[in-house]
Amino acid sequence: METPVFNELKSNIDRAIHAFEGRITQGISPASLSLAYMDWLIHLLHSPGKFGELTENLTRKHFAYSVWSARAATDPATPPLIKPLQQDRRFNDPAWGKFPFNVIAQGFLMREQWWHYATTGIPGVSRHHENVVSFAARQWLDMFSPTNFPLTNPKIIDRTIQSGGMNLLKGMENLLEDVQNYTTGSGPACEGFCAGENLATTEGQVIYRNRLIELIQYSPKTEQVHAEPVLIIPAWIMKYYILDLSEHNSMVRYLVEKGHTVFMISWHNPDASDRDMAMKDYINRGVRDALKAINAIVPERQIHAVGYCLGGTLLATTAAALARDEDNRLKTLSLFTAQTDFTEAGELMLFIDESQLSYMEDIMWDRGYLDTTQMSGAFTLLRSYDLLWSRMVSEYWLGERPPVNDLMAWNADSTRMPYKMHTEYLSRLFLHNDLASGRFIVDDGPVSLRDIRVPIFSVATEKDHVAPWHSVYKLHGLVNTDLTFVLTSGGHNAGIVSEPGHPRRRYRMALNRPEDKYISADQWYERNEASEGSWWEPWSEWLAENSSERVAPPEMGNTEAGYAPLCKAPGTYVFEK
Numbered sequence: 001m002e003t004p005v006f007n008e009l010k011s012n013i014d015r016a017i018h019a020f021e022g023r024i025t026q027g028i029s030p031a032s033l034s035l036a037y038m039d040w041l042i043h044l045l046h047s048p049g050k051f052g053e054l055t056e057n058l059t060r061k062h063f064a065y066s067v068w069s070a071r072a073a074t075d076p077a078t079p080p081l082i083k084p085l086q087q088d089r090r091f092n093d094p095a096w097g098k099f100p101f102n103v104i105a106q107g108f109l110m111r112e113q114w115w116h117y118a119t120t121g122i123p124g125v126s127r128h129h130e131n132v133v134s135f136a137a138r139q140w141l142d143m144f145s146p147t148n149f150p151l152t153n154p155k156i157i158d159r160t161i162q163s164g165g166m167n168l169l170k171g172m173e174n175l176l177e178d179v180q181n182y183t184t185g186s187g188p189a190c191e192g193f194c195a196g197e198n199l200a201t202t203e204g205q206v207i208y209r210n211r212l213i214e215l216i217q218y219s220p221k222t223e224q225v226h227a228e229p230v231l232i233i234p235a236w237i238m239k240y241y242i243l244d245l246s247e248h249n250s251m252v253r254y255l256v257e258k259g260h261t262v263f264m265i266s267w268h269n270p271d272a273s274d275r276d277m278a279m280k281d282y283i284n285r286g287v288r289d290a291l292k293a294i295n296a297i298v299p300e301r302q303i304h305a306v307g308y309c310l311g312g313t314l315l316a317t318t319a320a321a322l323a324r325d326e327d328n329r330l331k332t333l334s335l336f337t338a339q340t341d342f343t344e345a346g347e348l349m350l351f352i353d354e355s356q357l358s359y360m361e362d363i364m365w366d367r368g369y370l371d372t373t374q375m376s377g378a379f380t381l382l383r384s385y386d387l388l389w390s391r392m393v394s395e396y397w398l399g400e401r402p403p404v405n406d407l408m409a410w411n412a413d414s415t416r417m418p419y420k421m422h423t424e425y426l427s428r429l430f431l432h433n434d435l436a437s438g439r440f441i442v443d444d445g446p447v448s449l450r451d452i453r454v455p456i457f458s459v460a461t462e463k464d465h466v467a468p469w470h471s472v473y474k475l476h477g478l479v480n481t482d483l484t485f486v487l488t489s490g491g492h493n494a495g496i497v498s499e500p501g502h503p504r505r506r507y508r509m510a511l512n513r514p515e516d517k518y519i520s521a522d523q524w525y526e527r528n529e530a531s532e533g534s535w536w537e538p539w540s541e542w543l544a545e546n547s548s549e550r551v552a553p554p555e556m557g558n559t560e561a562g563y564a565p566l567c568k569a570p571g572t573y574v575f576e577k
Contacts, residue, residue, distance in 0.1 A: 029359035036132035043124040095154035170399030193409035200241035204569035207557035214571040220553035229261040235310035269576035270418040272368030277418040296561035302331035312338020321442040323451035337467040341436035341474035364419040461495030473521040507535040
């Protein structure tokens with residue numbers, strides 16, 4: 001007869017094996033990839049019509065390519081046979097239009113196009129498996145792009161001739177430096193940017209600390225402030241100072257200079273001892289404890305709550321629970337690149353299915369947390385050209401190191417996520433979409449975003465690979481309150497850190513009231529023209545319009561209520577590695 005201890009031992013053996021494999025595969029489930037591949041291959045082999053179409057397509061394109069190549073070799077004005085996609089910047093350099101590099105580039109684009117046909121539109125293949133196979137094919141092809149190799153990239157050849165090979169020597173130095181940093185687990189110290197020195201320098205005090213958060217209250221910059229304070233909830237996957245970078249682009253500094261009393265959550269960077277921290281802890285010990293502290297420091301005032309990325313999803317969930325319980329402490333909600341419906345959550349869904357989730361759970365079970373390498377690996381694959389291949393060419397073949405800026409320094413300062421919380425987050429939100437479906441449980445009862453009645457300001461970014469703007473837009477179908485939606489230029493981070501005066505910034509904005517009819521995201525885009533400038537300015541006006549009178553700034557903390565200042569901002573949790 002098997003005992004519970006024996007059963008647990010067998011389960012632990014399986015988990016240990018999966019965890020060991022995961023270190024090699026960077027957290028990608030071999031079973032998930034195999035299932036997708038077999039689904040595609042079996043249905044392709046059982047579709048002779050599609051197989052014949054692919055064969056005919058390949059023959060026709062190779063013939064057209066051969067004819068075109070002969071013309072391009074003698075006539076430099078020959079127009080390209082295949083035009084790259086609008087977002088494909090690999091062959092933008094004019095040198096790719098000259099022989100023989102034009103022939104090399106066109107041959108690669110032709111193969112890339114054919115593989116797209118081969119991995120999509122196969123009858124019977126599940127949508128998820130089709131996306132996985134198509135994505136894997138793109139990654140494999142990207143690896144062999146002619147832009148990545150010195151003998152087929154005209155820019156590398158030209159630079160090598162002009163510099164006498166010094167670019168290759170410098171590139172070797174860059175490579176050895178990166179290898180050393182990787183093997184030792186270290187990196188260049190701060191690269192000239194350090195939290196508390198020239199990042200996260202807005203004056204303030206940590207006025208509350210528990211195992212999960214430090215709550216920072218920022219010093220006022222004006223003689224009077226808006227009566228309602230602002231609470232900012234960043235994502236726990238990032239250090240909070242993305243919103244308090246340098247002085248010129250700090251959202252926190254901008255808000256206090258506009259007369260707001262600002263509070264910020266700084267998350268603890270979890271380790272193995274925090275493995276059992278769950279979503280309820282992030283709601284209760286995170287958002288609710290912060291609200292309780294602010295209520296003690298600024299009593300009898302509602303709060304403008306702001307959530308960024310995962311922090312926005314957490315805030316929306318908590319706001320729904322407060323609304324369900326008739327708790328009216330919130331004045332408004334501002335959500336930045338925050339998803340609430342995960343049915344179209346972008347290419348991140350490629351890494352989330354039952355097999356992948358089980359595999360990742362075993363990896364986290366072994367360590368007690370999700371390491372930063374697994375997260376950064378997934379994001380790198382989503383933007384392989386920007387984050388991997390173009391960097392390799394620039395730094396190793398051209399010998400160029402881009403100057404580090406504050407956003408890059410922040411991006412290198414990553415955090416971990418505890419085992420239990422991240423498992424719940426991926427399963428309940430990404431995989432089963434419980435929040436949008438009204439099945440997400442808070443305090444033993446489900447919550448619905450339709451219970452929220454306070455005004456909402458939602459911001460999405462045009463080039464977001466983490467929270468695609470079409471996915472963020474789905475909030476329109478989930479709430480029954482005034483919703484101001486903003487679509488700004490830039491990506492997930494750069495689009496949010498978009499201070500006034502930042503060049504080449506634009507945004508679209510429109511208000512949707514409960515009585516307005518629903519329109520699709522693309523219809524919304526066509527109906528609302530872009531305005532030049534920073535979205536921070538209309539957001540600041542929106543906060544002011546939804547605030548009451550101006551009053552004297554509150555004291556820093558409240559010693560009598562148990563919220564005495566503990567240390568100066570940026571606190572201690574921000575330095576946890």
